[in-house]
Amino acid sequence: MEPMELIRRIPKAELxxxxxxxxxxxxxxxxxxxxxxxxxxxxxxxxxxxYSFHNLQSFxxxxxxxxxxxxxxxxxxxxxxxxxxxxxxxHVVHTEIFFDPQTHTHRGVPFETVFKxxxxxxxxxxxxxxxxxxxxxxxxxxxxxxxxxxxxxxAIPFKKDIIAVGxxxxxxxxxPSKFKRVxxxxxxxxxxxxxxxxxxGPPAYVREALDLLGVRRIDHGVRSIEDPALFAEVVRKRxxxxxxxxxxxxxxxxxxxxxxxxxxxxxxxxxxxxxSDDPAYFGxxxxxxxxxxxxxxxxxxxxxxxLCENSFEGSFLxxxxxxxxxxxxxxxx
Ligand code: HPA
Ligand code: ZN
Numbered sequence: 633m634e635p636m637e638l639i640r641r642i643p644k645a646e647l648x649x650x651x652x653x654x655x656x657x658x659x660x661x662x663x664x665x666x667x668x669x670x671x672x673x674x675x676x677x678x679x680x681x682x683y684s685f686h687n688l689q690s691f692x693x694x695x696x697x698x699x700x701x702x703x704x705x706x707x708x709x710x711x712x713x714x715x716x717x718x719x720x721x722x723h724v725v726h727t728e729i730f731f732d733p734q735t736h737t738h739r740g741v742p743f744e745t746v747f748k749x750x751x752x753x754x755x756x757x758x759x760x761x762x763x764x765x766x767x768x769x770x771x772x773x774x775x776x777x778x779x780x781x782x783x784x785x786x787a788i789p790f791k792k793d794i795i796a797v798g799x800x801x802x803x804x805x806x807x808p809s810k811f812k813r814v815x816x817x818x819x820x821x822x823x824x825x826x827x828x829x830x831x832x833g834p835p836a837y838v839r840e841a842l843d844l845l846g847v848r849r850i851d852h853g854v855r856s857i858e859d860p861a862l863f864a865e866v867v868r869k870r871x872x873x874x875x876x877x878x879x880x881x882x883x884x885x886x887x888x889x890x891x892x893x894x895x896x897x898x899x900x901x902x903x904x905x906x907x908s909d910d911p912a913y914f915g916x917x918x919x920x921x922x923x924x925x926x927x928x929x930x931x932x933x934x935x936x937x938x939l940c941e942n943s944f945e946g947s948f949l950x951x952x953x954x955x956x957x958x959x960x961x962x963x964x965x
Pocket of ligand 2: 648
């Protein structure tokens with residue numbers, strides 16, 4: 633099957649998606665209107681024009697600004713449901729979603745409001761469309777350790793529905809070591825762990841995420857390859873890298889998609905997965921990321937299959953669920 637048809641038909645899991653980053657400008661305006669929240673943009677076009685970034689921080693400033701319209705449980709529900717509709721279109725059958733509670737609790741929105749809105753949409757998507765999901769709570773790394781501890785405390789009543797904790801926001805200057813004690817406490821509560829590392833930050837941050845935070849996956853991790861010993865370990869231990877090509881171009885981690893190292897990482901045997909990160913801001917959902925990456929890097933159909941098998945292997949599904957999806961991929965002729 634040629635790659636473009638394969639992309640449409642193959643079942644896939646998404647492992648790196650910030651729910652706040654799926655807020656499309658149209659929905660931002662609709663929610664702002666019904667909540668009576670002022671936004672600094674006059675039109676959808678003006679919002680899209682502002683989505684021109686030169687690094688991670690310039691994106692984060694706009695991303696936190698957009699999230700200010702989200703106030704009520706229904707808002708978080710509608711946001712999540714809209715993303716899950718896109719999953720359905722792209723044949724994403726399983727998704728592991730990041731949410732950033734501190735972005736909301738710092739504005740006075742209770743943790744419970746955020747969680748319940750997202751969770752209700754996840755339950756609906758499972759029953760209506762058969763899409764399975766997991767939730768991952770991300771700590772904002774530009775905030776303090778104490779703030780992360782407070783967020784962890786707020787999550788405890790909901791822990792049966794939150795599979796893992798992660799680390800996002802401004803990477804450089806906020807190494808994983810800053811959160812070692814919070815991650816120890818989270819693991820003691822039964823949470824799995826992941827962390828953004830090696831996006832803008834150096835390979836040393838990937839090393840810390842593995843050794844100090846006990847992470848099961850590295851989010852991005854494209855700079856791991858700069859440290860040969862580290863990269864050899866990532867390959868040997870099959871530590872999944874949740875790579876987000878369109879994000880990396882928009883945030884200038886690589887100058888052009890043609891320069892992205894995804895194909896090299898894959899050819900060197902890393903467990904690479906492909907993801908959309910913040911699709912409303914970076915120009916496309918999962919299949920768009922696949923299409924553009926296949927074109928720019930001349931990925932073969934076999935490489936597309938490997939990326940999709942890796943997405944299930946690297947997921948937090950049970951071993952039997954993983955095997956079932958991988959078998960379905962292998963049967964797809
Ligand atoms: N990196 C760090 N923080 C983020 C990202 C990202 O790609 N997306 C949303 N928050
Ligand atoms: Zn991310």
